[in-house]
Amino acid sequence: MNEISEEQKYLLRKLKTKSYPPDIVIHRIWEFLKEKPDDEPLDPMWLDIWNEYKEYAARAPSRVIKEIDKIIRSIKPIDDEIYNIKINDDAKVVFLLGAGASAPSGIPTVDKLLEELWKRARKIGREDLDRLARWCNDRGITNIEDLLTAAYISNFAARNPNITALLDYFIFSGSRTLSEEEEYLFRRRRSLRTTEIDVSSISFLQDTLQTLFGLLTSTMISASPNPTHEAIVNFIKEHSNTSIITTNYDGCMDEALLKEKIPLKGTISGENEENPEAVRLIKMHGSINWAYCDSCQDVKEFDLLELKKTYEMDKLSYPVLGICKKCGGLRRPLLVPPLSFKFLMFPNLIDIWNSARQSIEEADYLIVVGYSFSEADTYITKIISRSMAMKDTQKMIIVNPDYKLVPMLRERFSAHIDRFDEKRIFKACGNSEKILPEILKSILDKKSSTKKKSKKG
Numbered sequence: 463m464n465e466i467s468e469e470q471k472y473l474l475r476k477l478k479t480k481s482y483p484p485d486i487v488i489h490r491i492w493e494f495l496k497e498k499p500d501d502e503p504l505d506p507m508w509l510d511i512w513n514e515y516k517e518y519a520a521r522a523p524s525r526v527i528k529e530i531d532k533i534i535r536s537i538k539p540i541d542d543e544i545y546n547i548k549i550n551d552d553a554k555v556v557f558l559l560g561a562g563a564s565a566p567s568g569i570p571t572v573d574k575l576l577e578e579l580w581k582r583a584r585k586i587g588r589e590d591l592d593r594l595a596r597w598c599n600d601r602g603i604t605n606i607e608d609l610l611t612a613a614y615i616s617n618f619a620a621r622n623p624n625i626t627a628l629l630d631y632f633i634f635s636g637s638r639t640l641s642e643e644e645e646y647l648f649r650r651r652r653s654l655r656t657t658e659i660d661v662s663s664i665s666f667l668q669d670t671l672q673t674l675f676g677l678l679t680s681t682m683i684s685a686s687p688n689p690t691h692e693a694i695v696n697f698i699k700e701h702s703n704t705s706i707i708t709t710n711y712d713g714c715m716d717e718a719l720l721k722e723k724i725p726l727k728g729t730i731s732g733e734n735e736e737n738p739e740a741v742r743l744i745k746m747h748g749s750i751n752w753a754y755c756d757s758c759q760d761v762k763e764f765d766l767l768e769l770k771k772t773y774e775m776d777k778l779s780y781p782v783l784g785i786c787k788k789c790g791g792l793r794r795p796l797l798v799p800p801l802s803f804k805f806l807m808f809p810n811l812i813d814i815w816n817s818a819r820q821s822i823e824e825a826d827y828l829i830v831v832g833y834s835f836s837e838a839d840t841y842i843t844k845i846i847s848r849s850m851a852m853k854d855t856q857k858m859i860i861v862n863p864d865y866k867l868v869p870m871l872r873e874r875f876s877a878h879i880d881r882f883d884e885k886r887i888f889k890a891c892g893n894s895e896k897i898l899p900e901i902l903k904s905i906l907d908k909k910s911s912t913k914k915k916s917k918k919g
């Protein structure tokens with residue numbers, strides 16, 4: 463496959479970051495397109511840039527505008543090969559959903575979520591949360607998953623004072639020898655800190671976590687499925703050899719399936735494992751309708767549709783999932799930000815992660831929707847890389863509006879896998895709610911036509 467030249471990348475960067483007068487831009491684009499080798503592909507980013515500049519292009523010769531327009535419009539955001547994909551009944555299809563799949567359902571992205579939560583915290587007049595909000599603002603912390611991770615780690619450290627002492631050592635003093643005076647102060651501070659932690663910090667942390675989770679759940683509970691989820695359900699009805707893995711906490715995918723009376727397996731309750739009608743929905747980071755008791759580690763799955771209904775009717779008591787029936791401890795939703803995975807505070811999730819790994823390894827087609835392969839999700843990225851390396855027939859369809867994602871993945875796999883065939887990754891650039899229904903329909907249409915043929919033959 464031919465590469466995008468450094469010159470093209472440079473030009474794109476320049477055009478994206480600086481606003482040049484339109485006639486100069488058009489001149490530079492025209493120069494570049496005229497001189498570019500025929501086999502050098504064009505980055506889909508041109509579509510956006512050209513749309514931005516085109517309307518101001520009145521001063522350029524109309525022939526030039528027409529020519530550029532023709533060339534740029536020939537860029538295809540979706541690989542043609544996707545429309546040639548043929549699967550048979552045995553092909554295992556696995557969807558991997560990220561935040562982009564739920565965004566059109568009105569769920570704020572990770573960055574916006576925190577802002578939304580602070581707004582709600584102010585409404586309920588929590589002075590302590592207000593203080594935390596100010597602190598986060600001052601330090602530019604906008605990512606709710608970072609905040610949850612910190613809260614989890616703090617909770618863990620507060621219960622294990624030795625861990626706090628070790629953290630102190632590694633982070634603050636491990637690299638050098640302390641003077642006698644420093645050593646004295648350090649010990650004194652540590653003993654003071656240990657006492658403080660034991661008394662008030664744990665209850666503050668517990669309380670903050672509980673409130674944050676309550677707010678988080680109430681932000682997500684009203685969200686409903688969008689065309690992405692509906693397209694996946696329609697696909698599953700025709701191709702039952704399908705599993706879904708999601709990193710989203712919300713209930714959109716669950717609801718889309720349950721509404722069609724399709725039972726779920728692979729959830730925290732372990733129900734329906736033997737039911738052949740059930741679809742495996744693996745929620746790697748937990749779910750708003752899964753509850754976890756911090757005291758006795760009991761987990762419980764609430765009926766999602768029921769939970770939604772009671773919430774909408776305002777019959778749900780705060781803090782949303784309530785008190786543990788087994789021990790009387792406080793129960794909160796089982797939501798796990800990716801960075802806290804390593805702390806393994808939720809033994810119940812290990813089975814779920816294992817089943818995600820197994821599903822990915824078995825997949826013939828991995829359809830990745832609105833998932834950004836972020837640094838935080840090293841676990842998922844690693845199992846995908848390993849699986850692509852082990853099974854050289856495995857293919858991926860990447861549905862994502864980010865133009866840079868597919869080139870990045872092709873590069874990454876080529877670096878890690880010997881003689882990696884870049885055509886194993888199909889690009890479908892755009893918003894999933896717009897393009898996924900059409901892509902899945904094409905795959906199904908091809909599937910039924912092969913079926914008919916084989917029946918006739």
Ligand SMILES: [Zn+2]
Binds near residue numbers: 756
């Ligand atoms: Zn309990």
